[in-house]
Amino acid sequence: MITRFRRYGCMVPTKIVCIGWNYRSHVKELESELPKEPTVFLKPPSCLISDGDDIVIPEGVTNVQHEVELAVIFGRRCKGVSEADALSYISHVAVFNDVSARDMQTEARRTGNTWDLSKGMDTFGPMSEPVPIGDVADVQDLDLKLTVNGEVRQQGNTRNMIFGVPFLISYVSRFMTMEPGDILITGTPEGVSEIRPGDVVRAEIGGVGSVTNRVV
Numbered sequence: 001m002i003t004r005f006r007r008y009g010c011m012v013p014t015k016i017v018c019i020g021w022n023y024r025s026h027v028k029e030l031e032s033e034l035p036k037e038p039t040v041f042l043k044p045p046s047c048l049i050s051d052g053d054d055i056v057i058p059e060g061v062t063n064v065q066h067e068v069e070l071a072v073i074f075g076r077r078c079k080g081v082s083e084a085d086a087l088s089y090i091s092h093v094a095v096f097n098d099v100s101a102r103d104m105q106t107e108a109r110r111t112g113n114t115w116d117l118s119k120g121m122d123t124f125g126p127m128s129e130p131v132p133i134g135d136v137a138d139v140q141d142l143d144l145k146l147t148v149n150g151e152v153r154q155q156g157n158t159r160n161m162i163f164g165v166p167f168l169i170s171y172v173s174r175f176m177t178m179e180p181g182d183i184l185i186t187g188t189p190e191g192v193s194e195i196r197p198g199d200v201v202r203a204e205i206g207g208v209g210s211v212t213n214r215v216v
Contacts, residue, residue, distance in 0.1 A: 010073055010092055010130055011181025016043040017172055018098060018119065022161050022187025038163050038171055041115045043098070043185075047125035054216045055099055056123045057197065063103040064215075066195050067188035068146040068154050068203040070139065071096035072165060073130055078178040086169035089178070092130035093139065095211050096185045097146070097203040099124035102194075126203065127183075128211040136207055139165050143206040144189060148199050156189025 020039035049055070057064050075091025104118035136142070139158060146154040163171070165186055172184060195201055195215050204210035 013181045016183045023189045025190035067098035069096045069185045074178045083166040083170045086166040094130040095128035097126040128209040146203045154191035
């Protein structure tokens, strides 16, 4: 994935910053409370895979689920920026599938532990070929869809985010510096469900692209 990422004109990411519970419908289906501020966690760059690569479920890991999301990729160093200027720091956008070991995440929430392991396993970050943000009319009006074996599991639109993309960029940059190539993924709509070996998962965003992966 790293070699391909360079080929797309992006720097190699130092981190993937993720936003949880950013669609009301998804918060409701997980029986959680609406966040008053963005819920932030990290995935390591080692989780990244590309279109056509396999999602590998490690032995003993159960209830692995899909989450289609919009990813924005930073083109220059970003620290303490305003909402008004936020999108000027983004060079590319992409489709991201935030693959998650849900049982492990649920147990981590129960015990007050972090989500890092449940979210950060190798191959748990399928991402499409990045496209220049200038090719996208409006990041806050994009249709998201995810299918498993051709069956639609998730549908939504980025207009339904609790916290919009410029706000998220500004918020995250208050606390951590985003370097060129770093990725911010912005949350998933309702419809998450388990994926199993043999399934073919396709995440897509209209006007951005798609990423398709087989589960093994």
